[in-house]
Amino acid sequence: MKKVFIYSVATLFSVFLGQAQDIKQAKIAIDAEQYEKAKNILETITATKPTDGYAKFLLGNVCLLKGDYPAAKSHFDVGITCSSKGNFSYIGLGYIALDKGDTAEAEKDFALATQNSSKKDLEETVYIGKAYTYSEHPDYKKAVELLSKSRLIDPANTTVLLALGDAYKFNKKQNDAYDCYREAFRLDNTLLRAKMGLGTLIKNAHNFPIALTAFDEVIALNATYGPVYRELAETQYLWALNDAGNYDDHIAKGLAFYEKYMSLTDYSLESRMRHADFLILAKDYKALEAEANEMSKIDKVNPRIYRYLGYSAYYNNNFDTAISSLTSYVNNPSNRVIARDYYYIGAAKLSKGVSLVPIDNALIDNGILDLKKSFDMSPAIASELPDLAKKLYDKKLYVPAASVYEIAIANTETKSYLMDNFFFASSVYWSCNGVENLSPQQIEQLTKADLALDTIIKASPSTQDAYLFKARIQVLLKNDVLVAKNYEDFIATANKKAPADLATKGMKSKLVEAYNNLGIIYVVNDKVKAKDSFSKTLSIDPANQYAIDQLKSLK
Template sequence: MNKFKVLSIALLAIVASSRAQDINQAKKAIDAEQFESAKTILKSIINAKPTNGTAAFYLGNVYMLQNNVDSAKIYYQKGLAGTEGARLNNIGFGLIDLDNGNTAAAEQNFALATKDLKKKDIEEYIFIGRAYTYSLKPDYKKAIEVLNKAKLINPQDAQLNLALGNAYFGDKNQNEAYSAYRNAYTIDNTLIRAKMQLGVLLKGAKAYTEAIKAFDEVIAINANYGPVYRELAETYYLWGRNEPSKYRIYVDKALVNYEKYLTLTDYSLNSRMRHADFLVLAGEYKALEAEANKMVELDKVNPRILRYLGISAYQNGNYDVAIKSLESFIANPANKVIAMDYQTLGFAKIKKAVGEDGKAVDNALFDNAILDVKKASEMDPNGLSLNISDVGKKLYELKLFKQAAAVYEIAVANKESKNYILDNFYLGNSLYFDNTRKDIVKPDPVALQRADVAYGAVIEASPKTQDAYLYRARTNSLLENDEMTIKYYNDYVNVVTEKGPEELAKPATVKKIIESYNTSAASYANTDKAKAIEYFNKTLALDPTNQYALESLKSLK
């Protein structure tokens, strides 16, 4: 009987050790971003012991990492009823509260998690610090405050130092972050993420050569650590953005490293979506379309796949698929729609409405497209202007001036745009040229007045832009506003004269000066003959054979 008891105790110890090992395996899988593997391990632990609150908490965390809040809530709730690690699940609910902007509720949950802690317990503080750090609405200073409480208890805890490094990094305190990461790796040299984060600091400082060297050191220690290849991919991508001449070389390296990351993590739908997000960022739309189609095979109903299909189809010229995919995605109220969704949908409709040559425009579809692009601009007024400008320029080049003007109207709404001056110039030109078409019976005064305002914005921001004065004068001439016509033609002549003899000697400039003098003279003809004669004589000083000036002078005399 005693022998049986001894064997039973030994067996229980082995089982307990096995379970602990399983949790450690799950932790390693989470750190390695092998989330599907971690979920399998944690679910097996919960199936074997449904009251394991620690496993439920970690499983909830994995679902949070995968943006599946509903599943996370289920496991946090299950974990609260556990017999071990139950209090940790309050932190999970606190994280959800932080994401929802309910700080008071989060603090109540965190208080429940830390109530009656033993003096040497710091795990709860570490997870609370991480919650403040990784929330959708982070509070890095609060995270540092909580983690420093734990540091007073045990400053030599590696995970604590790693968490502090992340909080300081989020708070843009590079020196403290470096110190914390270094301490974490010194305390536990198996904590390879801490060493990797030293490279992340360098990446954030745009020290790309040094960052890649740091990541290569991590690979030398453990070539199978997946996250380091993701960091390499992002570093090469950013490096390419900062050195346009080498963009293609670096982006190709980025794509290779991201593929390596996938092979070392998992090829689940979730990881494929992370890959798709990176392909969108890198502008690799052929690869994105291939990835989207692979995701359809895995899950035909996941709505985010429609976004990737829509974006890639638009970029690859398949506008019908783009429109169908994005309209279906946007129509689902459960989906989190972003500005890019509306913008891409609008651009796809514009392409379809205009066609390749712009000779047969579907005006109803175009007008509908403009509503989508406006919606995108309202959602993200600062992030989309350059793309809008590109679309407007293509319409302008097709001589679809009315349509180009509608696009440029959206672009100039963002006064912070780098293209603000040029967009206003093209807006003015689009409206002007649309009112000088051969089939125009009578110019639209409202459109021309808007053109005048657009040219005014150019002149205010860039007073030396000579053609803005010229076109503003032409616009006012169409509006039959003689006073302003003369003023802006004079301004044009003054600006080009200030630029010196070289500018004045250009045949194109001479032609425009003659236009300025002749039109100003014609404007004066009915009110001030002396001025009209003066301006026609200025023309003849430049071009003694100018027929219009010669004949006009005869009629004036």
């Protein structure tokens, strides 16, 4: 009996050791972004030991990394019932709650995950810190707070240091992030993600040549570590944005690095989707269309393929396919919808509406609603809206152009903010110019346009056309006092320009407009000033018949 007991214990120990090794291999695969491999390992573990809550949690976590929320939640729901480490799956549920913006529910789940943990149980806190860091609604300060406490408990815990470095990085505390990554790598020089983290800080500082050197150092340690090639690809992409003269060369190198990344992870559907995401950044829409078609061969019903088909169809001017594909995607409640999905639906509707004869105003209006949804989800999308608005403006579709510009100027941080304000005001003016009886909505828009021009003047008082359009708007609003003031301000600002600028045909035309309108206003109460204004018109345009006639009538 004793021998049997010893043999049983030894067998049991070998089983546990084997499972521990499998968990370690799964974690290595996750770190290497080989998610399909990790998924297969963890599915085997959970099948042979259904009570292993930790393996179930890791499996759910892999599904989150792959963007499969329904599968992730299913694993977490089962995980919390497991007798071994079921508490971890509450962290996964909390992560999903954070992504939905339900902070209260997330905190409740995190509390359940840690209610029976001792002060020295740091792994739960690490995963909670990661949830706050990588959620769709991150709270970097909260992540730093939690992980900093864990670091005090165990300063040599490299898992804590790595997670804290990430939280600091996204919280724009680059020096603190550098300290964490460096210390983690000093303690464990096999921790390639920490070494790579140092390179990401350099990349984010836009020191691209040094960043490439840092990533090459990672490759020197392990040339098969896939994630470093993704970082190299993204570095080349960012460098391309900052080096327009060599844009194509950087993009080509970036795409080559991404192919290398895929070869070292897997060519699964998920890997192809990550590749498609990079193709979108690189604006290689022909390759994106080819990749989308390859993905559809693997899984014809996977909803994310609709996204890539929609994006590529838009750039290939196949607007119907873009609209139908992306509408199918966003209408599926299980899909993780992003701002760019609605942006391309709206852009496709605008493009199609404008191309039809006659123009489909209803479709254009509907597209603008989608652009508003896109902006509400991510105000950063505002930087891409002016290109769409300008196409409408150039076609003299001023009402929808104004609507798109109005969405764009709600984000005051874009590089084109002042110019967008000007085109918004200009669009509103031209949409109302010539209207006999302005509607309340048009008057409201003109008032907004006037305020938009004030924004320009405050930031750049020398922008003479801002005063010009303020005057024109006040003409429509029939406020002679403000008409006069703004035309006077326009003339004063314009006359500060160089003589060559004043001699251009465009500037002469604007000055004639200003002097003639001032003359009309002055003629009521100050005929001397009226004569002076009309005379100045003739000094610019001696054949201006309107000024000639007015001066005759004033004699």
